[in-house]
Amino acid sequence: MTETLFYRLPWQSSSVYPGAHPGQMIGAGQLFKRHEPLIASPDPRRIDLRASILDPFSSYRVRVYQQQSSVNVYLLADMSASMGYADKQQTLLRFLLTAANSASDYGDKFGFIGCTERIEHRWLLPAGQHLGRVSALAKQLERLSFSGSANGLQNAAAFLPAERSLVFLLSDCHFPLPQLRAVLGSLQAHDVIPLVLWNQHEYAALPNWGLISFQDMENNATRTLFMRPALRQKIIAAYQQRQHDLKNTFRAFGSEPLFITEGYSTQTINRHLQQRVA
Template sequence: MTARVEPFIYKIPPLGHRPSLGAHRGQMAGSGQLFTRHDSLLARPDPRRLDLRASALDPFGNYRVKVFQQHTQLPVVLIADLSASMRYQGKHSRQQALADFVLSAALSATQTGDSFTFIGCGKKLERQWLLAANRSVGSATELAQRLAKATFTSQAESLWQLSPVLPSKRSLLFLASDFYMPLGKISALMAQLTQHIVVPVVFWDESEYQALPDWGIVKLKDLESGKTKTLLLRPNYKCRIIEAYTQRKLELQKAFRSFGVEPLFIIDNFQAQRLTAYFHKLAG
């Protein structure tokens, strides 16, 4: 585990009507602290919220009460690709970056008063990689430690079998992967998640493209198939590889934006402030 994992701050658009109180702005009027408007005492018969000044200024002589916005809870769910490619070791360990993200997300949810759920997807959904909704930092810490040491050997086929384990309530859903999969499969994956607020988090490493040498022989190994490929690198070939990653980034952005979501690219190691900046930008 990285020496110190920090939480991040997530802000989301106003939520729909839900009964549980929490830290997020909802659409339901209630006993929150954010003043929204005045209403008549007849419409909202709560004398505790009576505003004498607004009542005195009412041209029709009606009593006016203050209406506050109800705050809600938002379950946080992290779905992680546990395929073999997620144990890539370059400038940094992708597996360690994922483990740090899991702990950071759990800390963030707990700090905000929300629950945290983890769903790890390998060839099939295994109980050892499922963490039910809870507010225990200890459980998340233990999970992150196991993730950092595990050996992922298969493809993440269970990503397309999520329906039985997804929460029924609208949730903030992080989707963590390197997304080295066909765009059609990404669309099929996103189609399962349309009722949730989805944040795709793309884990890449500069050593995969930017840090390659201009000249030399490089052996590449496909972690999922086990096949190796030998390349004779030269400046033009390296440029083509970089261009391919640039094009892939554009394709991923287009694929996710077609579902109304913006992907976040985590290059090399995980940094919580990147998530805070992402949500700050979304909030406008």
């Protein structure tokens, strides 16, 4: 059974379609927004007698309410070679299905943008309510061998709608910080939730002694090192510094990242989603 993401918006959706989130539109709802003249909102059922009596122009005043609206939810996925390491690809697939089903439960539209060296149309799914197409896409991705870089991330904003959307950015961020800044800069019109996938075997499970061969999965370059305690600690410290730098980069663009290092957990992501609107 697919679990549910309980995402909430700290902003108001501009969508005209009813949904589950705070909206900018006036319509059916329970949250009072303001008074308007009866002629502007001709619904006699909502005449406020007290406000009408106090009106200096002796006109009828009507209570109008904030409409709950829908939102477009997108998964912007890094599909580079490094995302094929260990369980990262399976985590991407699980989150894809979880996010799509959750958006459907909320009455929202869900879309997907998969990024490799460039953005290919076969990895594009415009926002809509189409769980069947999402399931078919997941099966295609499951058979795919991730390769190359994630340079396509820098062009992803062109495939997002003009109105503000909720964008989950799923990546291991194993690319230069200037490239990440360019990606985040292009996404500033949207609400971005970064989910950073790391696997502890990349750095924490290294032995204290022995020969270890490291391979860059994106350019296939290899390097053999003689591991020793001091070098092992240096590598771990480099990852810790990288995490610190990534956090500062995301925060500079108004986003708080979640580092997923111990396998996929919907509960962990939900706690992060609750904290961002607390």
